[in-house]
Amino acid sequence: MTDKFTELPLPEKSYFERHIFFCLNERKNGEMSCAQQHARKAFDQCKQKIRDAALSGQGQVRVNQAGCLGRCEQGPVAVVYPEGTWYTYVDEADIDEIVESHLKAGKPVERLRLQD
Numbered sequence: 001m002t003d004k005f006t007e008l009p010l011p012e013k014s015y016f017e018r019h020i021f022f023c024l025n026e027r028k029n030g031e032m033s034c035a036q037q038h039a040r041k042a043f044d045q046c047k048q049k050i051r052d053a054a055l056s057g058q059g060q061v062r063v064n065q066a067g068c069l070g071r072c073e074q075g076p077v078a079v080v081y082p083e084g085t086w087y088t089y090v091d092e093a094d095i096d097e098i099v100e101s102h103l104k105a106g107k108p109v110e111r112l113r114l115q116d
Contacts, residue, residue: 016062018103019081020046025068033068034076042076042095049099061103074114086114 022043026035047056047063055061071077071086078087078098085108089095094112101107 013059014082015058017060018083018106019062019064020078020098020103021064021066021069021081022046022078023067023069023072023075024065025072027072031072032075033072037076039076042078042089042092045092045095046078046099046103049096050103053099053104055104071114077114080108083108086116087112088114 022039023034024039024043025033027033043063043065050056050061050063056063069077069079074088076089078089079085080087080098080102085102087094087098087109089098089112094109097109098112101109
């Protein structure tokens with residue numbers, strides 16, 4: 001079986017060490033979406049914590065909003081790259097733990113990970 005994706009060489013150093021994307025999708029048809037689960041508040045909290053820790057900018061951490069990431073039914077969701085670690089979260093303490101453990105220290109928060 002062949003891989004449908006061609007492996008590209010990775011740059012030696014990425015512009016950001018880590019990048020977290022928060023799904024802020026809002027579905028107008030009434031289906032579950034991350035926006036209905038207070039994703040904007042979590043995004044704002046994460047962004048502020050990264051700023052307060054002076055971790056934003058080149059070579060550090062970037063916090064971004066995203067449209068639908070395709071996993072709203074498991075949401076709210078966020079994904080951290082380059083690791084490709086998917087998270088769900090419930091409250092401010094979960095966001096704090098993701099920031100402290102994964103974004104600062106590089107250790108994923110296993111209890112909040114979504115299974116592939």
